[in-house]
Amino acid sequence: MPTILVADDDANIRELVCLFLRNDGFATVEATNGREALALYASTHVDLVVLDIMMPIMDGWTLCKELRRANSDLPLLMLTARGETWEKVKGFELGTDDYLTKPFDPLELAVRVRALLKRYRIGSVQTIQLGEVALDRQTYKVTIGAESLSLPLKEFELLYKLAETPGQVYTREQLIDQIWGMDYAGDNRTIDVHIKRLRERFAATPGFRIETVRGLGYRLEASE
Incomplete structure (x- = not known):
């Protein structure tokens, strides 16, 4: 099963996201900031990353940039409360594949995750x-x-x-x-x-x- 890394400093958001993703058949790992997410990515097989922008120690902008530098084929989905157009543009310029603004519908999140995995042909080999x-x-x-x-x-x-x-x-x-x-x-x-x-x-x-x-x-x- 595909493994999703969820990086967000809000424990309630992480719990909600991981719950719905696991119910949808995915495995999940969690990080509370960008630096922790990078360490997890380096030590764990990860198929897709859901990341917040406003995190301590290392924010989502930097995390997105570092992940894309490490792997150009890793699907990235930004999940954040900041939904201004310029921020979305910046996210896409740094390499994110999709963008979802809080508050969000967990079912929509799961659909977007499946769509990204399908686009990257991840999980298709059974x-x-x-x-x-x-x-x-x-x-x-x-x-x-x-x-x-x-x-x-x-x-x-x-x-x-x-x-x-x-x-x-x-x-x-x-x-x-x-x-x-x-x-x-x-x-x-x-x-x-x-x-x-x-x-x-x-x-x-x-x-x-x-x-x-x-x-x-x-x-x-x-x-x-």
Whole structure:
């Protein structure tokens, strides 16, 4: 599932935006200012950024400029209370793709996010191939060669998330937030249990392995 970075210093706005995006099938990560957003972008796979203009430490103008400098193909959506025409023009000149003024309709926000992802063709690939193992995000089916394997939903989502970006390290907290949701009240050690089950299921299957990165979390390594 695509991951959306929401950068806004207003905790209520972040909570509302993330709630509607997660309900619409997206994973979310949050930042309270531009500098924190840049750090998250550098350490986390992000498909789109929703950013406020008026933030402390680093404002949205600077964040937009830095993100666009780092990645010309990253969709950016400005969400702000400042709606004057010159500000919109400045945002577009700095590289934002869309602009939504507060107060906003969360449903409209979700529609704009989907439209941007579609424009950038993000999330359109629904099948991941790992050697003989194929993961189909539309049907939640796993096939190994000609054989089908049925996985519990969370095991499938965890494996698919790791397989989307082979080699990237995810912390337990990131995986909990992106798969179980930020409101999950259980122990994040549930990740360890699911990883153990996945390793056992695919122990004799070539194509990939799930590695533990001591002190950090997990990553999936695809075989050559």
